[in-house]
Amino acid sequence: DRSPADVIGLAINAFVATTQSRVACEIGQLPERLPLAWTVCLFRFVQEGLRNGYRHAAGEGQAVRARCVDECLVVEVADRGPGFRPAEAFSMTTRLGLIGLRHRVETLGGSFNIASVQGEGTTIALTVPLSQLRDPQ
Numbered sequence: 001d002r003s004p005a006d007v008i009g010l011a012i013n014a015f016v017a018t019t020q021s022r023v024a025c026e027i028g029q030l031p032e033r034l035p036l037a038w039t040v041c042l043f044r045f046v047q048e049g050l051r052n053g054y055r056h057a058a059g060e061g062q063a064v065r066a067r068c069v070d071e072c073l074v075v076e077v078a079d080r081g082p083g084f085r086p087a088e089a090f091s092m093t094t095r096l097g098l099i100g101l102r103h104r105v106e107t108l109g110g111s112f113n114i115a116s117v118q119g120e121g122t123t124i125a126l127t128v129p130l131s132q133l134r135d136p137q
Helices: 004-019 036-057 086-091 097-107
Strands: 024-027 063-069 072-079 111-117 121-129
Touching: 004 024, 004 036, 004 063, 036 063, 036 072, 036 097, 036 121, 097 111, 097 121
Parallel strands: 024 063
Antiparallel strands: 063 072, 072 121, 111 121
């Protein structure tokens, strides 16, 4: 029964409490509620995105942004770490974090994207049409 903003805040607060790192947060207009599957997915997306940034970018420049754009919910987790080649990450079978996130998001009807520039940082993004977020009647 939590709003998407609350769920994002919970994930960030738990991460900050564990790591003592800083995370910038920018939350725009969001739906009031999400179906349970999307609530869990959103929490895990932010949680795993922040963990990856902490592990691979030493937590440098971490930020979470969430907003509605063009009838879609868009959530991004970014860092200003060393970046990497996304295709290589998805070819590694020992690292299941990003693969699991992508699978969870796409299974629910959303899209998952990674933008990474070596030396500049990485942003993972979850995008889902608002029409997919309505509770089934």
